[in-house]
Amino acid sequence: MSETQILGESIIIRMVVGMLYPFMVLLGFYVIVNGHYTPGGGFQGGSVLATLFVARYVVFPVDDTDSERLHTIQRLFLMLILVVPTALLFTGVVTRYPALRGPYLTLMDLLIGIQVGFGLGVAVLRFAFFQGVGKTWHL
Amino acid sequence: MxxxxxxxxxxxxxxxxxxxxxxxxxxxxxxxxxxxxxxxxxxxxxxxxxxxxxxxxxxxxxxxxxxxxxxSHVYTIGVVTTSNVVTTRNVVMHSGLVSDRYAERIERSKAVQEIRDFFIRREFETQLVFLTVPTGQALLDPAYDLVLAEDGEDLVVYTDEESYVMVELELVFQMHDSMSKVKFIRYSPEAVL
The missing domain is CATH 1.20.58 (Methane Monooxygenase Hydroxylase; Chain G, domain 1)
Known part of the structure; x- marks a missing residue:
């Protein structure tokens, strides 16, 4: 797809996605942060955040994101998901102070949400921009 | 409820x-x-x-x-059904529409199967479209990437002379030694005009 074709994408889609974008971020973080006492949680909010990458792809399908870096961020958060419970749960901090339970769950939801968001986003982007194994087709 | x-x-x-x-x-x-x-x-x-x-x-x-x-790219093959190939066994046209038997015969023919296999190897899906317009008109229509027509026993393949995929297709047919059944005619869209 050439550059001119991208700029020729429907202006309605561009405007609507542009207007919805902040609300998608808001909804994603709302679902994540309130996950421990309302429906939702890390995975659901993370998938809402992943749709941000998808929305960007719909409006502007250019492969200019460094998916390797996004993948690294995702792996970093995956490591944190393992480290934080080890540090807080197994040392008995959360069980000793009941006031910490809410913040602990919110923190875990946030970590899971961001990890899932980046993970799904990278998966979708890699799939969408996959060019085959070094071949292009021309007719 | x-x-x-x-x-x-x-x-x-x-x-x-x-x-x-x-x-x-x-x-x-x-x-x-x-x-x-x-x-x-x-x-x-x-x-x-x-x-x-x-x-x-x-x-x-x-x-x-x-x-x-x-x-996924879909490769559209137009099949020109001329009324002069009506045989007793296969009725081509039936009240202005292409008959199912004719369509089936073309689709199952060895040449069409080979063309299909050729495109599947290149990861193209093919679809056959049966046309009731004359060959010249079908060649001008950019919707059809390849135009097939029957000439007696032979199958005539009209190909764009600028398309190198068709050169490969012709080579495949030559290698399989089935050229007697399939004729290739290369044309340029400008010449048809």
Missing amino acids: IEVGTLILMGVFAALAIHSPLIRLSVIYLAVFSLLAAFLYVLFAAPELAIAEAVIGSGLVTLLYLAALKR
């Missing part, structure tokens, strides 16, 4: 997705199916699943399908 209605609608959209002629349409039907499933989860008091289903089922997966669909 609402649950039953939603379930029936889900069944309807599932059937539509299977039987719709266009893959693009099937993808949209699947998205609607997914949305109904999310609604059903809400009715069955599983809102967490409903959120996940709505976001992933009708959001991410639909886009993945559409992205995959954008990549």
Whole structure:
């Protein structure tokens, strides 16, 4: 797809996605942060955040994101998901102070949400921009 | 009551997705199916699943399908059905429409199968379109990438002379030594005009 074709994408889609974008971020973080006492949680909010990458792809399908870096961020958060419970749960901090339970769950939801968001986003982007194994087709 | 209605609608959209002629349409039907499933989860008091289903089922997966669909190319082969090849065994035209028997015979013929295999090896889906217009008009139509016509026993393949894929196709037929059945005619769109 050439550059001119991208700029020729429907202006309605561009405007609507542009207007919805902040609300998608808001909804994603709302679902994540309130996950421990309302429906939702890390995975659901993370998938809402992943749709941000998808929305960007719909409006502007250019492969200019460094998916390797996004993948690294995702792996970093995956490591944190393992480290934080080890540090807080197994040392008995959360069980000793009941006031910490809410913040602990919110923190875990946030970590899971961001990890899932980046993970799904990278998966979708890699799939969408996959060019085959070094071949292009021309007719 | 609402649950039953939603379930029936889900069944309807599932059937539509299977039987719709266009893959693009099937993808949209699947998205609607997914949305109904999310609604059903809400009715069955599983809102967490409903959120996940709505976001992933009708959001991410639909886009993945559409992205995959954008990549698949469909190669349209026009088959010119001229009325002068009517034989006693195979009636080509039946009240202005191409008869099923004729279409089946063309589709099952060895040459068409070989053309199909050739394009499948290059990851192209092929579709046959039977035309009731004269050959010259079919050649001018940019919708058809390849035009086939029957000339007695032979099958004539009209190919664009600028397309190098057709050179490969011709070579494949020469290697399989079935050239006697298939004739290649190369044309340039300007010359037809």
